[in-house]
Amino acid sequence: MQNSFRQAMAWLHTWYGLVLGYVLIVAFFFGALSVFDREIDRWAIPDTRFEPQVMPSYDGMLKDVYERLKPHPDDWAFTEMRVVGPMPDPDTLTLTSLYAYTTHRDPLLQIGGEFAIPNRLKDSADDHAHVHGWTTIDPRSGEMLPDDQLKIGSEWFYPMHYGLHLGWNNLGYWLVGLSAFTMLIALVTGIVMHRKIFKEFFTFRPWKRTQRSTLDLHNLTGVVGTPFHLFFAFTGLIIFASFIYFPAGSSLLKPLHDQGEVLESAETGLPLEPAGVPAPMASVDVMVSEAKRMWAERDMAGEVGLLTINHRNDINGYVSVYRAGSDRVALVGEGIHFKASTGDLLREDPPRSVVDEINEFLTGLHLQHFEHWLLRWLYVFGGLIGCVCIATGFIFFVEKRKRKHAEKGSQGARIVDALAVATCTGMVIAAVGMLVVNRLLPAGMEGRGDWEAASFWGFWLLAFAHAVFRSAPVARNLLNPAWREQCYAIAALGVAAVVLNWLTTGDHLIKTIFLETYWPVAGVDLSLLATSALSLFAARKLAAREYAQQPSNVSFEAGDVAHV
Amino acid sequence: MSESLYLLAAFISAFTGMAWLALAMPVHWHQVHEQGKTRPATSAMRGTGSVMLILAGVFCLLADHASMAVLVWFMLLTLSAVLVAWLLARRPALFRLFCFGRFSVASDT
Numbered sequence: 302m303q304n305s306f307r308q309a310m311a312w313l314h315t316w317y318g319l320v321l322g323y324v325l326i327v328a329f330f331f332g333a334l335s336v337f338d339r340e341i342d343r344w345a346i347p348d349t350r351f352e353p354q355v356m357p358s359y360d361g362m363l364k365d366v367y368e369r370l371k372p373h374p375d376d377w378a379f380t381e382m383r384v385v386g387p388m389p390d391p392d393t394l395t396l397t398s399l400y401a402y403t404t405h406r407d408p409l410l411q412i413g414g415e416f417a418i419p420n421r422l423k424d425s426a427d428d429h430a431h432v433h434g435w436t437t438i439d440p441r442s443g444e445m446l447p448d449d450q451l452k453i454g455s456e457w458f459y460p461m462h463y464g465l466h467l468g469w470n471n472l473g474y475w476l477v478g479l480s481a482f483t484m485l486i487a488l489v490t491g492i493v494m495h496r497k498i499f500k501e502f503f504t505f506r507p508w509k510r511t512q513r514s515t516l517d518l519h520n521l522t523g524v525v526g527t528p529f530h531l532f533f534a535f536t537g538l539i540i541f542a543s544f545i546y547f548p549a550g551s552s553l554l555k556p557l558h559d560q561g562e563v564l565e566s567a568e569t570g571l572p573l574e575p576a577g578v579p580a581p582m583a584s585v586d587v588m589v590s591e592a593k594r595m596w597a598e599r600d601m602a603g604e605v606g607l608l609t610i611n612h613r614n615d616i617n618g619y620v621s622v623y624r625a626g627s628d629r630v631a632l633v634g635e636g637i638h639f640k641a642s643t644g645d646l647l648r649e650d651p652p653r654s655v656v657d658e659i660n661e662f663l664t665g666l667h668l669q670h671f672e673h674w675l676l677r678w679l680y681v682f683g684g685l686i687g688c689v690c691i692a693t694g695f696i697f698f699v700e701k702r703k704r705k706h707a708e709k710g711s712q713g714a715r716i717v718d719a720l721a722v723a724t725c726t727g728m729v730i731a732a733v734g735m736l737v738v739n740r741l742l743p744a745g746m747e748g749r750g751d752w753e754a755a756s757f758w759g760f761w762l763l764a765f766a767h768a769v770f771r772s773a774p775v776a777r778n779l780l781n782p783a784w785r786e787q788c789y790a791i792a793a794l795g796v797a798a799v800v801l802n803w804l805t806t807g808d809h810l811i812k813t814i815f816l817e818t819y820w821p822v823a824g825v826d827l828s829l830l831a832t833s834a835l836s837l838f839a840a841r842k843l844a845a846r847e848y849a850q851q852p853s854n855v856s857f858e859a860g861d862v863a864h865v
Numbered sequence: 866m867s868e869s870l871y872l873l874a875a876f877i878s879a880f881t882g883m884a885w886l887a888l889a890m891p892v893h894w895h896q897v898h899e900q901g902k903t904r905p906a907t908s909a910m911r912g913t914g915s916v917m918l919i920l921a922g923v924f925c926l927l928a929d930h931a932s933m934a935v936l937v938w939f940m941l942l943t944l945s946a947v948l949v950a951w952l953l954a955r956r957p958a959l960f961r962l963f964c965f966g967r968f969s970v971a972s973d974t
Contacts, residue, residue, distance in 0.1 A: 679940035
């Protein structure tokens with residue numbers, strides 16, 4: 302039992318923070334990278350290095366592309382498990398609904414849709430007798446991108462941020478959710494246990510001993526970053542609350558949810574179900590033009606962000622056109638709906654209610670599809686100071702205990718330190734190493750994406766093994782050399798990635814900055830070089846500290862401390 | 866004024882505001898000045914520093930829609946506070962620029 306409320310909060314902060322901090326720092330780091338996921342995609346897939354495109358013509362291009370769209374093998378396998386009897390030939394299936402989504406940063410267009418299947422569902426509560434298909438196309442030509450080219454930014458780093466690529470029973474979502482909740486606890490308990498929040502608001506004393514200066518940095522990045530940490534942990538939970546953490550609409554409250562859909566359909570005039578009466582499609586391009594004209598009338602001129610067609614080729618079919626939310630926090634909005642068979646206006650979404658506005662703001666601020674480059678970089682900064690806060694928490698934990706543990710012969714500090722190295726520098730090695738492998742693998746290689754994903758885990762596993770193997774000095778109250786060695790590895794990998802990008806694509810920095818300016822690739826290259834420089838600086842500092850800890854240099858260290 | 870200039874003004878205001886709020890504390894004042902000769906005019910610096918932070922918010926509002934501006938403002942305050950703390954530790958002499966005339970008084974200690 303703790304002696305006081307403050308001590309109890311300190312216990313909670315320390316142990317919850319330690320256990321879930323390893324997940325949290327991964328969520329923060331890959332969240333920071335995800336701010337520029339589309340740009341990392343451009344770096345990783347050189348064929349897609351061209352300017353962002355607006356939504357292409359449906360009548361002139363997309364219509365034919367959707368005719369070629371097939372069910373995705375992943376969803377095909379998943380659907381086979383949900384239905385009774387064999388599935389029909391995929392080539393005979395009809396696309397019943399579809400979507401196309403783009404943002405101001407996308408040269409490519411993401412499209413997808415649902416194919417109706419005649420099979421009966423095994424679970425009566427399961428009401429989706431569909432199989433899904435999706436792909437990415439070049440909107441200039443309508444050509445589909447090969448499925449085995451991994452978009453490292455949006456398909457690997459981004460899902461790592463919220464799901465850790467642990468798909469089994471949504472385990473990754475739950476772990477990240479739990480760690481986000483822990484972040485909220487850590488912030489509140491941190492505020493309670495911090496005695497001098499305002500007095501030490503700007504305090505950072507790098508000249509003090511490691512334990513003190515680390516705590517300063519932990520407090521600084523925790524307190525100053527509180528609005529960011531609080532909002533991102535909270536909004537991250539909100540985004541997944543309705544369908545992962547509290548899926549009441551598809552479980553306990555499903556009848557109410559279904560009834561709500563019927564009422565909403567009656568109110569909006571947008572049919573919930575197809576009528577079963579075939580009908581041809583009117584021109585979607587005319588509907589899109591009309592939507593743009595209506596937005597312009599409201600002084601909201603902009604491009605289409607999302608285009609959907611429901612109950613395609615049915616008399617109840619309708620087309621929804623949503624404005625891209627580039628100029629504000631919300632993702633998309635101002636939806637305008639047309640009857641698919643005639644092009645008649647069915648509905649113009651009314652201004653959002655206060656509740657909807659708040660919900661859109663909270664999710665939009667986290668998912669950040671807006672066009673604001675300064676804010677994007679500020680988000681990266683926020684994510685990275687979150688990482689610093691968590692990493693310094695680990696280091697403080699070890700520094701506070703390692704002397705005692707060394708005296709008692711305990712391995713506790715050593716284990717925590719090894720895990721900290723494996724997480725902090727290990728995940729950077731995995732991310733940068735993956736980019737190096739991306740540039741080394743042959744362009745047309747089959748299963749290229751799988752090899753890249755395997756290399757990510759391989760690098761991380763190696764970093765973990767190295768951190769554990771080199772951690773023995775911590776048990777003797779010394780610094781783990783793995784910190785320094787992994788910093789050198791990051792520095793080398795970062796430079797290698799930039800050089801390999803130059804050699805394999807011809808896109809060197811002089812070209813991407815000055816000759817044929819292309820900031821997505823230049824930005825990734827510059828960030829890699831900055832990471833390398835910072836890692837090299839850190840490695841040299843760590844080397845100096847290790848040197849000072851050697852027995853033959855203890856007198857120097859003592860003198861140094863006395864000087865301070 | 867263009868959006869970029871408003872945002873630059875917002876950052877300068879936020880940084881200046883945070884610098885004055887920090888220098889209003891004797892511990893940081895003495896990181897910049899020789900101990901014992903002067904001390905900060907705490908109220909004046911806190912007041913001016915707070916006004917500068919609000920001014921930063923106004924510049925953000927002039928640059929962007931309110932929903933976006935509030936995010937930029939919070940993040941600029943965070944960035945400025947971290948920068949001030951880091952520069953106070955590493956390059957305290959830079960802050961002499963912010964310690965003119967009426968913000969310092971002769972120390973009575």
